[in-house]
Amino acid sequence: MRIAVVGGGISGLGAAWLISKDPDHQVTLFEREERLGGHVDTQRVQVGGQEYDVDMGFSAYTDENFPLFKRLLDELHVKSQPVHMGLSVLDGRSGMEYNASSVGSLLARPRNLLDQKFLLMLAEIKRFHKEAPHLLEGEGAGPTLGEYLREQKYSSMFVDNHIVPLVGALWLAPVAHVMALPGKYVVRFLRSHKMLRDGKHLQWRSIVGGSARYVEAMRKDWKVAERLNTPVLRITRDDDAVRIASKHGEERFDQVILACHSDQALRLLADPSEMETRLLGAMRYQENEAVLHTDARLLPRKKRAWGAWNAYVAPQASDQCTLSYCMNILQKLDSPEPLIVTLNRTAEIDPAKILARKSLHHPVYDRQSIDAQHQRVKINGQRRTWFSGAYWRYGFHEDGLRTAVSVAKAMDVEWHHH
Ligand SMILES: Cc1cc2nc3c(=O)[nH]c(=O)nc-3n(C[C@H](O)[C@H](O)[C@H](O)COP(=O)(O)OP(=O)(O)OC[C@H]3O[C@@H](n4cnc5c(N)ncnc54)[C@H](O)[C@@H]3O)c2cc1C
Numbered sequence: 001m002r003i004a005v006v007g008g009g010i011s012g013l014g015a016a017w018l019i020s021k022d023p024d025h026q027v028t029l030f031e032r033e034e035r036l037g038g039h040v041d042t043q044r045v046q047v048g049g050q051e052y053d054v055d056m057g058f059s060a061y062t063d064e065n066f067p068l069f070k071r072l073l074d075e076l077h078v079k080s081q082p083v084h085m086g087l088s089v090l091d092g093r094s095g096m097e098y099n100a101s102s103v104g105s106l107l108a109r110p111r112n113l114l115d116q117k118f119l120l121m122l123a124e125i126k127r128f129h130k131e132a133p134h135l136l137e138g139e140g141a142g143p144t145l146g147e148y149l150r151e152q153k154y155s156s157m158f159v160d161n162h163i164v165p166l167v168g169a170l171w172l173a174p175v176a177h178v179m180a181l182p183g184k185y186v187v188r189f190l191r192s193h194k195m196l197r198d199g200k201h202l203q204w205r206s207i208v209g210g211s212a213r214y215v216e217a218m219r220k221d222w223k224v225a226e227r228l229n230t231p232v233l234r235i236t237r238d239d240d241a242v243r244i245a246s247k248h249g250e251e252r253f254d255q256v257i258l259a260c261h262s263d264q265a266l267r268l269l270a271d272p273s274e275m276e277t278r279l280l281g282a283m284r285y286q287e288n289e290a291v292l293h294t295d296a297r298l299l300p301r302k303k304r305a306w307g308a309w310n311a312y313v314a315p316q317a318s319d320q321c322t323l324s325y326c327m328n329i330l331q332k333l334d335s336p337e338p339l340i341v342t343l344n345r346t347a348e349i350d351p352a353k354i355l356a357r358k359s360l361h362h363p364v365y366d367r368q369s370i371d372a373q374h375q376r377v378k379i380n381g382q383r384r385t386w387f388s389g390a391y392w393r394y395g396f397h398e399d400g401l402r403t404a405v406s407v408a409k410a411m412d413v414e415w416h417h418h
Pocket residue numbers: 006007008009010011012030031032033036037038039040056057058059060061172230231232233259260261264268288290360361362388389390391395396397398400
């Protein structure tokens with residue numbers, strides 16, 4: 001069959017890579033940008049006369065919760081390295097900062113230990129670890145995370161300085177969105193990523209030399225016709241074909257896999273069905289401005305408090321997630337000045353220290369979108385149209401690859417072990 005894939009992030013790359021191995025299919029991959037990767041975006045920058053390949057988007061995964069992605073890296077012989085995934089929180093209102101030894105647990109600073117509120121927060125973290133899993137036992141949708149925390153009378157210190165920064169960092173979500181997340185959804189994720197316990201945590205990993213190395217390895221000998229710098233403009237479906245319009249004109253395919261975001265997919269369909277409009281329309285996106293820079297003022301003041309993720313609690317309520325990734329920790333890079341990716345705090349960065357900037361769209365999860373996620377079967381594979389994308393699950397790399405593998409399987413293409 002002639003198969004078109006729209007979007008070259010992991011969700012499209014995975015589908016194109018797998019399906020193109022089958023000699024019965026010819027795959028054409030349309031990508032709007034000049035490069036493939038989507039949220040895999042490794043930038044080559046110069047600092048102190050040295051070159052560094054720094055990830056501005058996807059960088060970290062675990063073997064346990066990303067089994068398909070691990071398998072992909074193994075098959076491609078792409079090297080990875082263990083990284084220490086700590087979370088620091090800096091409260092811009094009180095000036096308090098602390099560093100969790102591992103995402104989900106906490107290593108107290110001696111000075112903080114003298115603070116009563118901080119001690120209470122430590123006790124509440126333990127309580128949350130113990131009690132939150134009970135949420136999963138309840139019937140129905142259950143409370144939002146905000147409702148749950150209020151019902152259970154957690155302190156504002158625990159909410160503002162622990163749960164919101166942690167959950168916000170995982171889903172790039174601002175306070176209001178964190179609170180609106182269904183409690184069960186959050187707890188299920190935290191539990192499967194072993195973040196609801198003290199002591200042993202999952203080992204996070206990053207790709208040696210930057211995430212773009214795996215995209216290069218996928219493309220090395222693949223038989224995919226790449227159409228880079230080619231945004232798809234419109235998709236029309238007939239009884240006997242799918243017509244894809246781009247700047248190259250209109251081309252006919254037997255099937256199309258939409259591996260762009262839900263809102264983009266909906267806009268491309270010339271005549272979306274009622275169900276496509278309803279489900280894709282329920283999954284909204286939020287814009288994040290990501291800046292790669294070397295301004296250490298965006299990290300906690302004390303260097304030993306730096307984590308891989310550094311959440312910032314803004315003095316005024318913010319409708320965006322304010323987070324800085326320390327790429328030296330995440331990618332094990334040794335540079336004379338720190339390499340930092342900061343989300344949504346651009347005005348505070350010294351412009352002379354900015355190396356690159358990007359706008360990245362991330363799904364907003366709420367009851368409506370999570371309800372839509374469960375109904376993918378209702379539109380997937382209808383009228384020659386398939387949907388692949390991280391947004392169908394938790395929004396992580398494994399989720400994108402998983403939907404890609406499932407679409408391939410539905411087309412009778414299995415991923416054989418080598
Ligand atoms: C700052 C940041 C950090 C992240 N870090 C991690 C991490 O460490 N670990 C993790 O698991 N996840 C991380 N994520 C989540 C990440 O979004 C997912 O892991 C995954 O990369 C999303 O893949 P995707 O293929 O679904 O979407 P995308 O990667 O966004 O790909 C969609 C592609 O579709 C293309 N496209 C759109 N419209 C058209 C069109 N009309 N025609 C042609 N092409 C089109 C786009 O250009 C893009 O390339 C991070 C996200 C962000 C924003």
